[in-house]
Amino acid sequence: NAGVTQTPKFQVLKTGQSMTLQCAQDMNHEYMSWYRQDPGMGLRLIHYSVGAGITDQGEVPNGYNVSRSTTEDFPLRLLSAAPSQTSVYFCASSLTYGQDYGYTFGSGTRLTVV
Amino acid sequence: QQQVKQSPQSLIVQKGGISIINCAYENTAFDYFPWYQQFPGKGPALLIAIRPDVSEKKEGRFTISFNKSAKQFSLHIMDSQPGDSATYFCAASGYGGSQGNLIFGKGTKLSVKP
Numbered sequence: 001n002a003g004v005t006q007t008p009k010f011q012v013l014k015t016g017q018s019m020t021l022q023c024a025q026d027m028n029h030e031y032m033s034w035y036r037q038d039p040g041m042g043l044r045l046i047h048y049s050v051g052a053g054i055t056d057q058g059e060v061p062n063g064y065n066v067s068r069s070t071t072e073d074f075p076l077r078l079l080s081a082a083p084s085q086t087s088v089y090f091c092a093s094s095l096t097y098g099q100d101y102g103y104t105f106g107s108g109t110r111l112t113v114v
Numbered sequence: 115q116q117q118v119k120q121s122p123q124s125l126i127v128q129k130g131g132i133s134i135i136n137c138a139y140e141n142t143a144f145d146y147f148p149w150y151q152q153f154p155g156k157g158p159a160l161l162i163a164i165r166p167d168v169s170e171k172k173e174g175r176f177t178i179s180f181n182k183s184a185k186q187f188s189l190h191i192m193d194s195q196p197g198d199s200a201t202y203f204c205a206a207s208g209y210g211g212s213q214g215n216l217i218f219g220k221g222t223k224l225s226v227k228p
Contacts, residue, residue: 045215097214097215098209102148102160103150103160105159
């Protein structure tokens with residue numbers, strides 16, 4: 001099993017550009033989420049999904065869109081990139097939502113917006 | 115969003131010593147408390163987790179101590195090794211609604227000196 005796969009690993013965007021961060025898991029996990037990691041801020045939840053077709057906002061959703069058309073994929077879209085979105089983005093998955101199952105994280109996407 | 119407060123921000127320990135990282139939470143509905151370990155350039159990985167029906171859980175050199183009345187929990191790393199040098203995150207979650215998502219502390223960067 002590959003686990004959680006994130007692409008790309010690195011990306012540089014210009015302010016105002018849009019892009020999609022890809023996340024795929026092959027563990028048949030119902031729950032998937034996106035976090036951003038900034039120095040001294042820990043991991044903050046952007047959006048999450050408890051199953052295909054169901055998404056909801058987390059703590060810092062502004063400027064990001066998500067969709068979940070399949071169990072395996074949970075892409076994160078930046079609509080109009082801003083320097084404040086410079087961060088490391090992690091996708092995570094878990095067997096189900098709200099239960100005592102650990103999260104499996106991807107290896108991250110380091111995004112720089114100039 | 116309820117906070118999980120983690121301290122210290124950074125920690126330097128000699129090889130063979132005990133590393134202690136503390137976390138406090140506010141939401142009494144939280145009932146799952148995991149710790150994650152993150153090496154540079156990698157995603158966080160589940161290290162150990164506890165539920166509030168026990169006061170302590172040990173896995174190898176790693177121990178979680180839990181104080182429900184004080185709403186505090188801590189990670190103890192016995193016989194700390196240079197390979198333990200990483201960033202550690204505590205987290206908490208509950209059941210149902212938006213509380214099923216993990217809320218992370220801001221992290222502790224541990225350096226174990228040889």
